[in-house]
Ligand code: SF4
């Protein structure tokens with residue numbers, strides 16, 4: 001069973017496909033494995049809850065010089081992967097040259113795009129080239145036009161088809177579905193049925209798994225607090241995510257969107273230069289426009305990677321005895337935004353609330369995954 005769990009998680013939990021053992025070693029050493037760089041706040045898609053407040057026109061962004069400096073520093077720190085974020089990193093005119101430069105330094109490129117630029121076959125081909133060995137994430141919250149329209153400014157439901165066409169372009173070029181993922185930011189406004197239908201559609205039709213990010217009232221999205229999901233719907237949606245992403249294994253990463261190995265070896269530089277533990281946490285420890293990046297890392301690494309929590313004995317109870325803690329430690333962003341402590345409990349973990357499944361807190365990794373009936377889900 002343990003081998004089976006590891007096999008699934010290493011492929012779909014840690015966002016380091018093919019290099020999981022190296023990522024775990026970085027975790028043990030409390031180092032940075034991936035650097036998220038938000039290159040611009042511009043994006044065509046117009047998600048209304050966006051923490052970046054993205055609009056089609058750029059209002060904030062890092063300069064090419066700043067980004068090249070970050071890439072040089074990342075290589076010097078032996079960081080292995082650059083996660084390109086925005087906004088949409090593919091709307092920058094210099095994205096291709098920057099990613100080529102990262103590759104020349106031995107860094108792996110992972111691209112988090114809306115997916116809209118991939119509709120261009122030329123752009124898709126270039127993305128395929130520069131993400132060799134890395135993954136591409138697109139972002140379609142809902143495949144239902146009415147729901148999609150409610151969640152996006154302008155309500156352009158035809159964007160769904162455009163992004164699907166972009167994914168098809170990448171698949172046709174030979175990008176494996178295992179190296180692509182669809183992102184959903186789960187909000188109460190979407191509702192569990194639609195999120196589950198969307199996750200199933202992507203997996204059954206295109207082979208893509210889901211990166212299911214919890215809505216947080218962060219940054220420019222703070223005004224959408226009414227979008228905060230309740231625990232019952234979180235349990236339904238995330239349990240189905242576990243089923244799709246990890247198959248029949250009795251494992252869960254609860255309300256995290258990735259496992260702790262990615263979460264605990266990563267830092268973000270926002271499009272205004274702030275250095276934060278995750279793009280969903282908008283408050284930085286320092287800013288690269290005031291302090292050199294390498295100095296920031298030297299001073300604040302422990303806080304950025306939640307170093308103390310790398311030892312499971314330091315996790316807050318009941319996570320310290322949870323059967324999921326070999327790969328889960330709760331979403332640090334949800335802990336920060338919903339309870340005020342980035343190293344505290346994730347209040348969106350339904351297991352903590354209900355303690356319905358006591359085996360999770362006995363250190364037994366064969367713990368029980370709730371059935372469809374228990375979570376009120378029709379298969
Ligand atoms: S109790 Fe903690 S370790 Fe266990 S599933 Fe919930 S957040 Fe993860």
Ligand code: SF4
Nearest residue numbers: 257263278331332333
């Ligand atoms: S803090 Fe939450 S959103 Fe950020 S990487 Fe960790 S699990 Fe994902």
